Amino acid sequence: MGRAPCCDKKGLKKGPWTPEEDKLLVDYIQANGHGSWRLLPKLAGLNRCGKSCRLRWTNYLRPDIKRGPFTAEEQKSIVQLHGIVGNKWSMIAAQLPGRTDNEIKNYWNTHLKKQLRRMGLDDPPPGPAAGCPAARHMAQWETARLEAEARLSLLSSSGAAATTTITAATTTTSASSSSTTAGPVAAAATSPADVFLRLWNSSIGDSFRKLAVVAAGSSSPSRADVTKDAVKQEEEAAPAGDDSSAASNEVEAATMAVDEYQMFLDFAGEELGLFHGRYGGFSLFPPVDLLEASLETAFK
DNA sequence: AAAATCCTCAACCGCGACCAG
DNA sequence: ACTGGTCGCGGTTGAGGATTT
Structure with missing residues (x-):
């Protein structure tokens, strides 16, 4: 049944983050940096696994994250870059300041994929090596x-x-x-x-x-x-x-x-x-x- | 108004890469 | 060269809000 969990999850909280947890994480990272993600939860007083903390920080709490809908330019960039590198969301995110790979991935799967399908580019394949x-x-x-x-x-x-x-x-x-x-x-x-x-x-x-x-x-x-x-x-x-x-x-x-x-x-x-x-x-x-x-x- | 369905996106999971010992 | 620990990535899930019937 797959590999062992990345960390000992006994008693660790899962699911949506509360504002209190967010504050603990932000305060700790702003004061000390994230250092070792594995050790961070204990040091910050969080009952979460390090992976969960890293994800929460990189995808949601980071101060440089840009909120709001994707602009037309961003959409165009995503489509173009996806055509070049495929599902390399982190690479694409690196070219779109303030956007996370997770956000771009979600946006691609829920919006752009459908749009392109409607345009006749049926389920565009990742990368230029295959597809229509x-x-x-x-x-x-x-x-x-x-x-x-x-x-x-x-x-x-x-x-x-x-x-x-x-x-x-x-x-x-x-x-x-x-x-x-x-x-x-x-x-x-x-x-x-x-x-x-x-x-x-x-x-x-x-x-x-x-x-x-x-x-x-x-x-x-x-x-x-x-x-x-x-x-x-x-x-x-x-x-x-x-x-x-x-x-x-x-x-x-x-x-x-x-x-x-x-x-x-x-x-x-x-x-x-x-x-x-x-x-x-x-x-x-x-x-x-x-x-x-x-x-x-x-x-x- | 209520039930059913659809849609979105935050969060989780597992894998592979990397690195230090 | 090998091993174990850690991190980052991409795929997937599911809760909850929005829309439709």
Whole structure:
């Protein structure tokens, strides 16, 4: 009959929390931090198991929790992120400040799932690897956009003209898609490109890279891994405030970016069937030669 | 007005990951 | 390398409020 309980539940209270219990928990954590959840109930004078205390704190009592209904932007973000990472509620919650994984999970199961079903996306599967073409297509679009925008973010500090060219191209195309915003995350950042760089470096980006490895079906370093390393190198190659080598680094970074851009297009086109053909065929980005020409202009 | 049904969401459960010894 | 303890995550449940019959 399953595994033994996580803790000795003899005599421990279960079910809804009372205001008194909430106060005990909040007072204790605010004064001492939560420390060991296992020991916390005894120290705080609560007749609950540590797990229950942790859940109550993280899902309800934490001071930074945002209350109230989900905004349209939040809804859109959840749908988009779910398409990318699937039921990884904690990852999705990490991109929605003030929202808990439990809240998002509940909202998905009670609202968004139904909405998408009504829209003809019948019970959308987690992640882009399976399911109906429409949902998969949307998810692939988002993963592609994340990576592309991360690159543009890196370029933005070194080549404004090139960035503008590419951004214009991507936004023009995205006008035909419903997924054009980064949600509340974007509002908190200095520029949209920064948002995507942060996303790319977060668990979301990591999830995409893992997915890409699976899609490539190879034990050798995948293109996604190669580009990840290259992004790291780009970041290390251009430390903040280093003006003396900035110019050469900019050119080098831009050259690398063009190579990666080509790699990405190759990968997306060959491995995922994105952009051209498999799911209807459309072009997200300008041809690479056009990008190179833009970069040359920018650095002359 | 009462019963039945539906819906929401806080809370629980079990599993896997991680870490220290 | 192994083991036990702890934590975090995702799936599921069920109480209670809302809506319908």
